[in-house]
Amino acid sequence: MPVIAHITLALAYITASAVGGVALYRFLAYEPVTAGLVAAAACLAVMQLHMAVSRLGGGEAEREVRKLKNEVRRLGARVTESESRTADLRIDLEREAAARRETIVSEMRGLEDAIGRLGRSFETRLQSIRLEASETRVDASGALDAVRDALRENRVDLHLQPIVNLPQRRVCFYEGYTRLRRADGKLIMPGEFLAAAERANLLGVIDNMLLFRCVQIVRRLSERDRRIGVFCNIAMASLEDENFFPPFLEFMKENRDLAGSMIFELGVRAFRQRSDTASRNMGRLRDLGFRFSLDKGEGLIFDLPELQASGVRFVKVQGDRLLQELTPGGERPISAVSREISAEDVPAVFARYGVDLIAEKVESEKSVIEILEFAIPYGQGHVFGAPRPIKGSLLEETAPPPDFLRRVSQAAM
Secondary structure: OOHHHHHHHHHHHHHHHHHHHHHHHHHOOOOHHHHHHHHHHHHHHHHHHHHHHHHHHHHHHHHHHHHHHHHHHHHHHHHHHHHHHHHHHHHHHHHHHHHHHHHHHHHHHHHHHHHHHHHHHHHHHHHHHHHHHHHHHHHHHHHHHHHHHHHHOOOEEEEEEEEEEOOOOOEEEEEEEEEEEOOOOOEEOHHHHHHHHHHOOOHHHHHHHHHHHHHHHHHHHHHHOOOOEEEEEOOHHHHHOOOOHHHHHHHHHHOHHHOOOEEEEEEHHHHHOOOHHHHHHHHHHHHOOOEEEEEEEOOOOOEHHHHHHHOEEEEEEEHHHHHHHOOOOOOOOEOOOOOOOOHHHHHHHHHHOOOEEEEEOOOOHHHHHHHHOOOOOEEEOOOOOOOEEOOHHHHHHOOOOHHHHHHHHHHOO
């Protein structure tokens, strides 16, 4: 409480005591001394009470003041601590920013180095490709010379790989592969000579050699079991070759009794991209009773009515790919079957159009077991037997006649 308030109250107490003393003297007949003492005592008592109350109120105020001072000190400490933390955070941020800048700079330098190495690697690879291309041209030229030499010297072998029925694994067919030999006896693999031979228009010559041997092999096999047939690979280019196909067709007319045992094999992609000329010539062979097989199938999407009309009797699909598609949601052939074809019914739908599935390139017994679950009628692969050359005596027996070899030799010039 302000000092002026205390003084005002003290004057009020004194005035009230004086008035009280006068009242005692005049109205109650107290002696003047007695009335003064009573008035003084009352004034002192009231003032003591005022002082006591003032002290009590002052203590509470002091406590409040102390509390406020303590809060202020705590706030000051918090402010100081916040300022300290802010300073530390600023330092940390500056350090982190500097570290990030250094990292980015380092990564940029590394990226520049990588781009530089990539550029040098690209240049090196480009030079290597150019060198390989140059070497390939030399190798292709050498392979072509080797092919011509093998044809002229009749170094043409026939390798046979069995195709078995499932699950009995009885050999029902053989697939014939042409293998050419160099002068030193080493084989010239198809990957080495096919492209060069096609560019040199020698595929018809090679097909002629294979065809003649296949016909002779079929005749030999027919003597033991007429149920066994031979798949004879033929290039689509041969079916389109006006020089090759007429004598080829005449030869097959002379051997039309083998129509049930000889199957001409084409690649799926070549079949789908065949020309009108090839389609007509395939039709002529079909009219003679010969049938076709498609290999290197990349799935099960085949137009079955088209295959039936084209004389296709067999379709080969790689075993692993076949199993991959024989699942719910896998590829299905195009047919007149309107309902959804289950995996187990796929071979039956092919068979409805006179086409049998062959799982080719089957390499393990595990794959055989899985294929058997879907009733695939035929299998081919190393697990059933690898391609093997025909015996030497049979090779001599099936050799083309001299005039045939002379024509081949002239064509290979």
